[in-house]
Amino acid sequence: MKSLRYISLFVLLFSGLLITSCNSSSSEKDEHGHSAQDEHDDEGLEGMVVLNEKQRSALNLKLGVIQERTMAGFIKTNGQLEVSxxxxxxxxxxxxxxxxxxxxxxxxxxxxxxxxxxxxxxxxxxxxxxxxxxxxxxxxxxxxxxxxxxxxxxxxxxxxxxxxxxxxxxxxxxxxxxxxxxxxxxxxxxxxxxxxxxxxxxxxxxxxxxxxxxxxxxxxxxxxxxxxxxxxxNNDRIHADLLVYEKDMPHVQVGQKARLRIANQDEEHPATIFAIAKKFQKDIKAIVVHATFDDSPVNLIAESYVSGEIFNDKELMKAVPESAIVEDEGKSYIFIVNPMATNEAALHDEHEDHGHDETDDDHHQNDGHDDGDHTVDHNGEKIAFRMVEVIPGLIDNGHVAITIPEAISDDAQVVMEGAFYLLSDLKKSEAAHSH
CATH class of the missing domain: 2.40.50.100 (RNA polymerase II/Efflux pump adaptor protein, barrel-sandwich hybrid domain)
Known part of the structure; x- marks a missing residue:
């Protein structure tokens, strides 16, 4: 009988320790689980940047749709002086x-x-x-x-x-x-x-x-x-051989005017396109365009480096501000709003809010207090942005004509200002995930 009392006492002590341990674990989860969740709330949205309203405001992001503009810009070019x-x-x-x-x-x-x-x-x-x-x-x-x-x-x-x-x-x-x-x-x-x-x-x-x-x-x-x-x-009839890359080829024709600068010279020389090569150079993805100088400059030397711009006629093209385009590993991109990923982020927040409400209710029931406010502040709606490759073309008055290989909707929201910050954030996120 005495032995039975010792066994019962041992069981009671063990049960008490177990309950204390469970309560302690639950408390730790409540105290620390939320910050861990916040830290990785958008892990599932790889290759994208998710920002709330406060973050977007801090970066001064501006959104808009791609519009058609009448472009009368120029094509940047370079090459060398040659004789016929x-x-x-x-x-x-x-x-x-x-x-x-x-x-x-x-x-x-x-x-x-x-x-x-x-x-x-x-x-x-x-x-x-x-x-x-x-x-x-x-x-x-x-x-x-x-x-x-x-x-x-x-x-x-x-x-x-x-x-x-x-x-x-x-x-x-x-x-x-x-x-x-x-x-x-x-x-x-x-x-x-x-x-x-x-x-x-x-x-x-x-x-x-x-x-x-x-x-x-x-x-x-x-x-x-x-x-x-x-x-x-014979340098008296020297001309410029200019490289025009694949994306700009449709915008070049005989008779167009150009403005050229020769290496180690301060002057700019007007020129006219007089011939366009019919052979595409695959290694550099360009064609050679021949331009003759309109002002007959002297003391020119064959094979000297030349750079400049070829002016084009006005055309209606899809264009975005220069600030909308970012460069990464030799390619050009814009950021657009991804509706599906944005919805996913919103659902994630709803689930998180629900979890917080239940936790708050438990706390209030436990301490006997209720202030009537169970709202969790997420700093406004979250929006997911993804990169889309573009091929830039003519530049005119701060805008760049673009060709988009990927099909996107006409009403797609594009980051017109602040794209550089999104690229930086994406690179940081990719670097963090790689570790």
């Missing part, structure tokens, strides 16, 4: 030889036909000797041909003899004329050679007027027919 293919030359020798003299320096202005260098080689002498022999042979056969033709026409000579002489004459003529063309390509005077005057070397002449941009030879060096000796460019 007809105004530049890479000069080689038609026949290999050794450099005897060099007559110009880089930067020298040269006229068309001016001597740039002289080459010499025994092969030049051999070719001239061969030409003289060919000329003499052709002269002899030309006379024999005329004589045999006259006999044949008068039915005196043999037809067979005439045919042989005619064949020899044509072969000699072909050889003689071919050698003459080769000598002319080497800038040798055939009339002088016919007189027996043979030149030891050949002159390298400039095929265009312009400036020597490169000298690639040295005295005594042997150069073959494939070796580039000089580069000459």
């Amino acid at each position: 293919p007809a105004d530049k030359a890479e000069i080689t020798a038609f026949m290999g030889g050794n450099v005897k003299s060099i007559s110009v320096f880089e930067g020298d202005k040269v006229r068309k036909g001016q001597i740039l260098a002289t080459l010499e080689h025994p092969d030049y002498i051999s070719l001239q000797q061969e030409y003289i022999e060919s000329f003499n042979n052709f002269t002899f056969l030309a006379k024999e041909y005329e004589r045999q033709k006259a006999l044949y026409d008068n039915n005196v000579g043999s037809g067979k003899n005439f045919q042989k002489v005619e064949a020899d004459y044509n072969a000699a003529k072909s050889s003689y004329e071919g050698l003459g063309i080769r000598l002319q390509m080497l800038n040798l005077d055939t009339a002088t050679i016919k007189k027996g005057i043979i030149s030891q070397g050949i002159n390298i002449l400039s095929p265009v007027e312009g400036y020597v941009s490169q000298v690639d030879i040295s005295l005594g060096a042997y150069v073959d027919a494939q070796t580039k000796l000089f580069s000459v460019v």
